[in-house]
Amino acid sequence: MSTSQTTTTDHHPALAHQFDSMEQQQEASTFGMWVFLLTELMMFGGLFTAYLIYRLKYYPAFVAGSTSISVSWGFANTLVLIASSFTMAMTVWAAQNGKRKTQVWLLLATMVLGTAFLGVKAKEYYDKWDECHIPGHVIGKGFNAWGGCSATDKSLGNIAEEIRDPKAHGNPNVTEVSAEQTAKRTEIFFSFYFAMTGLHAFHMVIGLGLLAWLTLRARSGEFGPAYYTPIELGGLYWHFVDIVWIFLFPLLYLISRHQHGV
Amino acid sequence: MSTATAIVKPVMPERHFLNDNYGIRSWLLTKDHKRIAILYLFSITFFFLIGGVFASLIRLHLLTPNGELFEADTYNKLFTMHGVNMVFFFLIPSVPAVLGNFLVPIMVGTKDLAFPKINLLSWYLYMAGGTFSMAAMVSGGVDSGWTFYAPLSSGYLKTHVIMLAVGVIIAGFSSIFTGLNFIVTVHRMRAPGMTWGRLPLFVWSNYAASLIMILGTPVIAITLILLALERGFHIGIFDPKLGGDPVLFQHMFWFYSHPAVYIMILPGMGVISEIVPCFSRKRVFGYSFVAFSSVAIAVFGFVVWAHHMFVAGISVYSALVFSLLSYAVAIPSAVKVFNWTATMYKGSIEMSTPMLYAMAFIGLFTIGGLTGLFLAALGLDIHIHDTYFVIAHFHYVMVGGMVTAYLGGLHFWWPKITGRMYPEAPAKLAALITFIGFNLTFFPQFILGYMGMPRRYWAYPPEFQVLNVLSSAGASVLAVGFLLPLLYFAWSLKYGEVAGNNPWQATGLEWETSSPPPTHNFHEIPIVTKDPYAYGEDAEVTVVH
Numbered sequence A: 001m002s003t004s005q006t007t008t009t010d011h012h013p014a015l016a017h018q019f020d021s022m023e024q025q026q027e028a029s030t031f032g033m034w035v036f037l038l039t040e041l042m043m044f045g046g047l048f049t050a051y052l053i054y055r056l057k058y059y060p061a062f063v064a065g066s067t068s069i070s071v072s073w074g075f076a077n078t079l080v081l082i083a084s085s086f087t088m089a090m091t092v093w094a095a096q097n098g099k100r101k102t103q104v105w106l107l108l109a110t111m112v113l114g115t116a117f118l119g120v121k122a123k124e125y126y127d128k129w130d131e132c133h134i135p136g137h138v139i140g141k142g143f144n145a146w147g148g149c150s151a152t153d154k155s156l157g158n159i160a161e162e163i164r165d166p167k168a169h170g171n172p173n174v175t176e177v178s179a180e181q182t183a184k185r186t187e188i189f190f191s192f193y194f195a196m197t198g199l200h201a202f203h204m205v206i207g208l209g210l211l212a213w214l215t216l217r218a219r220s221g222e223f224g225p226a227y228y229t230p231i232e233l234g235g236l237y238w239h240f241v242d243i244v245w246i247f248l249f250p251l252l253y254l255i256s257r258h259q260h261g262v
Numbered sequence B: 001m002s003t004a005t006a007i008v009k010p011v012m013p014e015r016h017f018l019n020d021n022y023g024i025r026s027w028l029l030t031k032d033h034k035r036i037a038i039l040y041l042f043s044i045t046f047f048f049l050i051g052g053v054f055a056s057l058i059r060l061h062l063l064t065p066n067g068e069l070f071e072a073d074t075y076n077k078l079f080t081m082h083g084v085n086m087v088f089f090f091l092i093p094s095v096p097a098v099l100g101n102f103l104v105p106i107m108v109g110t111k112d113l114a115f116p117k118i119n120l121l122s123w124y125l126y127m128a129g130g131t132f133s134m135a136a137m138v139s140g141g142v143d144s145g146w147t148f149y150a151p152l153s154s155g156y157l158k159t160h161v162i163m164l165a166v167g168v169i170i171a172g173f174s175s176i177f178t179g180l181n182f183i184v185t186v187h188r189m190r191a192p193g194m195t196w197g198r199l200p201l202f203v204w205s206n207y208a209a210s211l212i213m214i215l216g217t218p219v220i221a222i223t224l225i226l227l228a229l230e231r232g233f234h235i236g237i238f239d240p241k242l243g244g245d246p247v248l249f250q251h252m253f254w255f256y257s258h259p260a261v262y263i264m265i266l267p268g269m270g271v272i273s274e275i276v277p278c279f280s281r282k283r284v285f286g287y288s289f290v291a292f293s294s295v296a297i298a299v300f301g302f303v304v305w306a307h308h309m310f311v312a313g314i315s316v317y318s319a320l321v322f323s324l325l326s327y328a329v330a331i332p333s334a335v336k337v338f339n340w341t342a343t344m345y346k347g348s349i350e351m352s353t354p355m356l357y358a359m360a361f362i363g364l365f366t367i368g369g370l371t372g373l374f375l376a377a378l379g380l381d382i383h384i385h386d387t388y389f390v391i392a393h394f395h396y397v398m399v400g401g402m403v404t405a406y407l408g409g410l411h412f413w414w415p416k417i418t419g420r421m422y423p424e425a426p427a428k429l430a431a432l433i434t435f436i437g438f439n440l441t442f443f444p445q446f447i448l449g450y451m452g453m454p455r456r457y458w459a460y461p462p463e464f465q466v467l468n469v470l471s472s473a474g475a476s477v478l479a480v481g482f483l484l485p486l487l488y489f490a491w492s493l494k495y496g497e498v499a500g501n502n503p504w505q506a507t508g509l510e511w512e513t514s515s516p517p518p519t520h521n522f523h524e525i526p527i528v529t530k531d532p533y534a535y536g537e538d539a540e541v542t543v544v545h
């Protein structure tokens, strides 16, 4: 090409033609990632808002649904993700300090932890299948509270039996809902459970793909103190997905649990 | 153009972005923002024509009151596909993805957008989304209306709602990536001396639209994902039969789709803010007011969505608040109109084609905006809700405003993009035909709506026929106005006069580089020393009439 190239003195091979310097490139890329995460925040935000609206609307049903899922598995997964965030943060440190081998090992560790998370999630999904808690009647054996499932599991009905809507107590404007109806409405809780954890898991899968790509590039020694932007951006994304889980865990598993048995 | 310097005829530059490389690969794998803009230009024109065919069929059908041409179901599909094509595949990407893509990097004085690969990706996403929506059309169409209201769309219709929704979601990510690229480019890639106060107003308005793209579009994505989940897996989210809340769908849908009308109109306003000072030979009046009104529109735009839901069962108090806030949006919009008018006042106005479009924009947008206030009024909205009054209002803003601005901008920057002038006489004729055809099509619809003709109806009482025939007649005039530019733009590619760097004697960095610009936009990155509308200072002396 006869077109004149940049005339800056800094000629790192990773410098893209549209930037004047590595600093500009790094600032722009990091800024771009933050803007993208803002977009992601709005996407999850829409989902969280819808969840909260239905939680207010069908409070007893959401307590019943929340009580029926396993806190211990959820907690274990929370620890796994926090650990993976730690290894990811260490990866950035290793790249900044030019430790090539450590980078690769830390990236692999992050991927193992991410995969473990997805494994636990799959186990939890399978439990829902087993308990006939898959909403709708397209996948699974049908939602049990609607009578679509032949399983003998009556847990939702039993939980719902114990829960009284605190607003309904002696309030003529709120009709007391039967245990059977509450159990049916837990289907909405599970709709959101799957939509929220599913969208999160989808982001984890994309994250694992990114990490695999970064591992290959780190192995070839591309990243060092002068250039580690991709590792940093991958880290930002990974931490974001972790933080989404940090909100999902209490919202889905914890927040209503103390109501059980009131 | 009789300028003092026109003694030497301008010649085409030897090398520029169009002839830097040849072959289909050099286009489909290009990372040059200018070439991507051209890719968008072609694909957007394609979807505009498809949407136009649907519009023509709708108008043809409404010639007679009893619905003789199409079955009711077919008619539902026609207006759905017209709306989806025009909103998601023409109006939203038009100015940002074509003119914005071409101009934003040049206007801020840099070699390309911050992320050229993501820019190319966004075009591919747009095409993928378009393919899904075309597939939905070809395999039988969709009849949900472009608004996808649940539970109609999620539980009752038998058509390809999910396929269309997937297309819209994918196209949404294309617009998110365009917005992201603009925001990062404007923040981090400005040329030395290009301060925020020296940014052209076109860049300001695209920046404001980009804010809406990145903050609003993800919400429509998640809304349509939930809709598709409800439809596909029969889980309850919006369908009241399954315990869902249909009003929540409307809240979530309009949380994006109201601000989305500002994605459509803000970049168009930016075009007008460039054309008006150029052909008035005057500095734009109240630069900072025009610039900040764009951002104000973007911000206010996010808190008015429920004005689409006054009759959907929201509480009187929230309706009151949303009505008030909707009135508030009129303030920054009016600031722009007044400032354009003040810019023209006592200017030496040249009635070139872009200026004709700009003036049409100001008039039609004002009508569209003011009738929007009728609709934001709680009492009146109950009377004219979901009538042709809404259709007319929306088209005055979107066609009278946005499409007019797009055409004006296309004429204004055509010499920059192609290096050649379009022929002035047919262009002026086309602008005139468009203006007449537009008003003839849509003004009768205000009256129809006020008289009570509901939107989306397949048949109507015979007393509405005269106005409907007028509207359909106008539509055919409008079609001529839209087709003419296709012909003479194509003609100009070969026979148009060579434009030279700056045929309009305009200010702004894009006029300092050659036409068409070189691949890296400038032979040397410019250093900016003056504000973008320095008309009437050193620019004035070169113009001799």
Ligand SMILES: [Cu+2]
Residues within 6 Å of the ligand: B257, B258, B304, B305, B307, B308
């Ligand atoms: Cu609106």
